[in-house]
Amino acid sequence: MSQYQIAVIVGSLRKDSFNRKLAKALTRLGPAEFSFKPLKIGDLPLYNQDDDGNQADSVKRLKAEITASQGLLFVTPEYNRSVPGVLKNAIDHASRPYGQSAWAGKPAGVIGVSIGAIGSALAQQHLRNILAYLDAPAMGQPEAFIQANDTLFDDAGNIGPASKDFLQGWMDRYVAWVKKHA
Helix, strand or coil: CCCEEEEEEECCCCCCCHHHHHHHHHHCCCCCCEEEEECCCCCCCCCCHHHHHHCCHHHHHHHHHHHCCCEEEEECCCECCECCHHHHHHHHHHCCCCCCCCCCCCCEEEEEEECCCCCCHHHHHHHHHHHHHCCCCECCCCCCEEECCCCCECCCCCECHHHHHHHHHHHHHHHHHHHHHC
16 A cells, blocks of 8 residues: 555644644654544534434544544543543444444554653553454554653644654554554
8 A cells, every 4th residue: 555544533622732732743753655634523422322323424424534544543641540531432433333333453553642740651551452342453562651841842843852763763663553454
């Protein structure tokens, strides 16, 4: 495959989200044959199994965008030692109805940033557990628990020099993961 479309799912709705900034900066580290499409999850209704037979247009859009992708990039904060509710809601919607999951078989990268010292380690682990059940193979190494600080991004919004080599290495491994599993 000469072109890879990657669905980017940010687990934060906040306009100035560190994770949104990280997602944007990370995508700049990807190779030319990779295109990154941020997916909108803030307009999804709360998941209700009663709606499986008549999914909202926003849910159909999400599922179509995931289906059209060759890989997934999750960039998530940690809320109360887990994934944010908005991210879990999107995951649940795109996995339903049972047997019609859009996530199945899509290679995934999981990363996140937070102001805490452990980055988003617990949210990432919870997300990997969910992805395992959904048959979305998640890259295990290298792990990247990023702590937000003044040097993470430069003035242009790119990854700052102190973190660039590490995150470029993470992106290179992610690219290889997608190519292997797509």
